[in-house]
Amino acid sequence: QTGSAPNHPSDSEDDEYITNVSIGTPAQVLPLDFDTGSSDLWVFSSETPSSSARGHTIYTPSKSSTSKKVSGASWSITYGDNSSSSGDVYTDTVSIGGFSVTGQAVESATKVSSQFVQDTSNSGLVGLALDSGNTVKPTKQKTWFSNASSHLASPVFTADLNHQADGSYNFGFIDTSLASGPITYVPISTGNGFWEFTSSSYAIGGGSSKKHSTDGIADTGTTLLLLDDTIVDAYYNQVQSAQYDDSQEGYTFDCSEDLPSFSFAVGSSTITVPGSLINFAPVDGNTCFGGLQSDDGIGISIFGDVAIKAALVVFDLGNKRLGWAQK
C-alpha cells in the first residue's frame, strides 16, 4: 500500500507547506504543516479557546465515531521559533493521501501561542521526525509515518516541495520521475530524534569545493537553510550589495542582484540550490532577505525548505538513511 498527498506553499514567500489531512469518521479535513523537524501530530480543536481558533479549521473529537480519549495523557511543545502549544490526546483514524492509520494519536490543543493563532494557514502540524521526539506524557506516542510504515509497501516517504507551486508527500514509494538526477543516500544519526546527517563540503556558485563538516537535519518545518556563520559569511561575501541587517536579523541585499548558487555535499554527490531560491523574499522597497542564514550556533544546522525545494528528499526509516536527488 502507498499514499500520495499534494502540498502547496502557505503564502507568497513559501513560508510553510500545507497538506490536507482527514481525521475521524466521518472525515474532518484539516490543512496541516508536515514537519520532519518534530514528532507530534497536533491540531486546533473544539478544545482550543474559540478566540484562538478563529480562522482555523478545527477537529471535534465528539463528532467522530472513531475517536477515543487517551485518559491521563497530555502534551506540550516549544519550537525553535519559540512558538508553543499544549493539550490533551485522542486516538482516531488519520488518512493522508488515501492511506489510513487507525488509532493514531491526535493531540488536541487546549493552548496555542500567538504565532499559531495568527498563522491561519495551518490548523496544526504532522510531526514526521523520529518517535523519540514525541512530547506526550506519560506514554510517548508514535508519528503517523511510524504507525504507517509497517503497512506501507516500503518504509519510506519523500518530500517534493516547490517554489510557488504544488508538490507532494509520497508514502511507501519513491517517484524518481520527480527528480532530474540520481538519489544519493547518506546514513542518519538517530540520537537527537531528527533526520540528521553530515555534509562534508560546500561550494559557492561555480567556485571550488570547500571542506567543512556540517551536522544538519532535513527539516520541512523550517523555512530557511540555516548553516554555520563561516559558510554564510563566505556566501554573502560573493554578493556585492549584501549586508547584515540587525533589524531583520539576517543578511539582506538588493533584490535586483543575481545571486550565486549554493551547493552542499551529500555523500559523494552534491545538491545545488539555485541563487533564485536564495533570493527569498522582499523586506522593503528594493531590499530582499536571504534564504541562506546563520544557524546562530544552535549547535545543529537546518536544511529547511530553501534547500529541500532544490531536491527530492527520501526519508528512509527502514534503512535509517536520507536520500537527496537534484530536481
Ligand SMILES: CC(C)C[C@H](NC(=O)C[C@H](O)[C@H](CC1CCCCC1)NC(=O)CC[C@H](O)[C@H](Cc1ccccc1)NC(=O)OC(C)(C)C)C(=O)O
Ligand atoms: C520539540 C522538538 C522535539 C522539535 C523541535 N523542532 C523544531 O523546532 C523545528 C521545527 O521544524 C519547527 C516547526 C515549525 C514551528 C512553528 C510553526 C511551523 C512549524 N520549525 C521551527 O521552529 C523553525 C521556524 C520556522 O522556520 C518558521 C515557521 C513559520 C513560518 C511562517 C509563520 C510561522 C512560522 N519560519 C520562519 O520563521 O520563517 C522566516 C524566518 C522566513 C520568518 C525542536 O527542535 O525543539
